[in-house]
Amino acid sequence: MSELLLTDEERDRAGTRLLTLLNGHERGIPAAQVLPEPDRETLTALLSDPMPEDGIGVDALFDRWEHEILPNSTTVAHPRFLAYVLGPPNGIGPYAEAVAAAINQNCNFWQLSPAASVVERAVLEWLAEVVGFPSSAKGILTGGGSLATLQALAAALHDRVPGFRATGLQRPAPALVVYTSVEAHRSVDKAAAILGIGLDHVRHIPTDSQHRMDVTALTEAIAADRSAGRQPWCVVATCGTVNTGAVDPLDAIADLCAEQDLWLHVDGAYGALFLLCEEMRAVMGGCARADSISLDPHKTLFAPLEAGCLLVRDGAKLRDAYAFDSSYLTVAEDPLLTDYMDYGPQLSRGFKALKVWSALQAFGVNAFRTTMARTLDLARRLADGIEATPGLTLLAPVTLTAVCFAIDGVDHTAALQALAADNTALLGPVLLDGRHGIRACITNHRTTPADIDLILDRLKAMSSPPVEPAGRPLSTVDQ
Ligand SMILES: Cc1ncc(COP(=O)(O)O)c(C=O)c1O
Known part of the structure; x- marks a missing residue:
């Protein structure tokens, strides 16, 4: 028997211990420290462990997970973890991940992953429908929004630069912008x-008072580059900016891209899946006009990391960029079963689609719609409370779930530390129009109105520090 398998008895033990671990983790979340102070001695000891010559066995390994890994991990699932654009996994995610690991499908070509191939395609078709893409669209699940954008821009190069596969950018031609x-x-x-475009050829167009791309400035920048002999190539608009959740004027940008013959990519990693909510369709319906879009099921669909997604309106263009012949991998193509190695840079790929598909199966899309609508409401509740409190200033309009604000007269870095230290919440920093502040982003399906009110109470206390007792200097930050 292989040394690398568990015995029947060990498998039973592992199952029992896993159940205990997962249930204990779940029950411990409300009382957990949102940002645990890591036990640096334990972590340093872990780092200096020599590679084990002999194994410690199942029980000792579970002990290490329970005593060393879990307590030294950030409690992303805490209902007041509101930093960055990151949330807790949905309830079925961990189980789907376990099943995906057990069957270890290689999602490169369909013979190695027939069910996975149709599941990924189903997920991509569902997401394409949410975005409003036509049936010609194709896509691929990625490691996240950043990779989806990278892969989209590579496809845009293949599409817009003649001979790109052969020469790359190594040919005399005007600089792409x-x-x-x-x-x-x-x-x-x-x-x-x-991709070799170079940062000198990325134009960061100014934004309007609502932090949306200024289309007049964009038009002028394109004209200036053309008259300087450069080649405008692609616009990356954002549906839900990372700082404030602003949605660029997608229709006006799409009109301009059509007129100027530019590839339009929409970075919808944070925002585009809010298209599930009826109320957001008016502001972000222009996503449907993009040549390509990135989405992040590991954000608003709460898939465990990692699950990003790239969709390309004309799926043939995605295939043109990524399909390569190789004698050792050739399989008979099947129109119903997609070979995902032809749609992205990876060969060996895990079964990311299972966790996204499973959550939609288990809970239904309505549950996600309701959850996302609730996070929008919670963000408004926080914003309203901030606006109603003297000493707190809302720094930007609230379009999605990011709420940026400043507390008069405090050092925001210290305030963030204080909020985390007393377990009020983990929030993040923001810099907007040169002004430092705090950003709360409710990408969290566990957050309740009571959590928001608790944060507001604490912010109110911070914004009106106690009267200075005689002879004692008043700190700028509430202790
Ligand atoms: C607007 C936007 N684009 C891209 C990303 C990057 O996504 P990922 O972390 O999945 O690579 C983020 C992450 O927060 C984001 O908010």
Whole structure:
């Protein structure tokens, strides 16, 4: 028997211990420290462990998970974990991950993953429908929104640069230029740098008072580049900017891209899945006009990390960019079963689609709609409370679930630390129009109105520090 398998008895033990671990984790969430102070001695000891010559066995391993890994992990599932754009996994996610690991499908070509191939395609078709893409659209699940944008821009290069596969950018030709806003996620810069466009050819277009790309400034920038002999190539608009959740004027940008013959990619990693909510369709319906869009099921569908998604309106263009012949991998193509190695850069790929598909099966899309609508309401509740409190200033309009604010007269870094230290909440920093502040982003299906009210109470206390007792200096931050 293989040394790498568990015996029947060990499997039973592992199952029991896993159940205890998962249930204990779930029950412990409300009382857990949202940002545990890591036990640095334990972590340092872990780092200095030599590679074990002999195994410690199932029970000792579970002990290590329970005593060393879990207590030193950030409690992302805490209802007041409201930092960045990151949330707790939905309830079925961990189980779907376990099943995906057990069957270990290689989602490269269909013979190695027939069920996975149709499940991924079903997920992609569902998401394409949410976005409003036509049936010609194709896509692929990725490691996240950053990779989806990178993969989209590579497809845009293949589509717009003649002979790109053969020569790359190594030929005499005008410099390609990509346009995005000053509020765009840095994954756009990263993609441009990685793909050889170069940061000098990324235009960060200014935004309006609501942090949306200024289309007049975009038009002028394109004209200036053309008259300087450069080649405008692609616009990356954002549906839900990382700082404030602003949605760029997608229809006006799509009109301009059509007129100027530019590839339009929409970074919808944070925002585009809010299209599930009827009330958001008016503001973000223009997503349907993009050439490509990135989405992040690991954000608003609460899939466990990682699950991003790229959709390309004309699926043939995605295939043109990524399909390569190789004698050792050739399989008879099947029109119903997609070979995903032809739609992205990876060969070996895990079964990411299972966790997304399973959550939609288990809970139904309505549950996600309701959850996302609730997070929108919670963000408004927080914003209303901030606006009603002297000493607190809302820094930006609230379009989605990101709420940016400042507390008069405090050091925001210290305030963030204080909020985490007393377990009020983990919030994040923000810098908007040169002003430092705090950002709460409710990408959390566990957050309740009571959690928001608790945070508001604490912020109110911070914004009106106690009267200074005689002879004692008043700290700028509530202790
Ligand atoms: C607007 C936007 N784009 C891209 C990303 C990057 O997504 P990921 O972390 O999945 O790579 C984020 C992450 O928060 C984001 O908010």
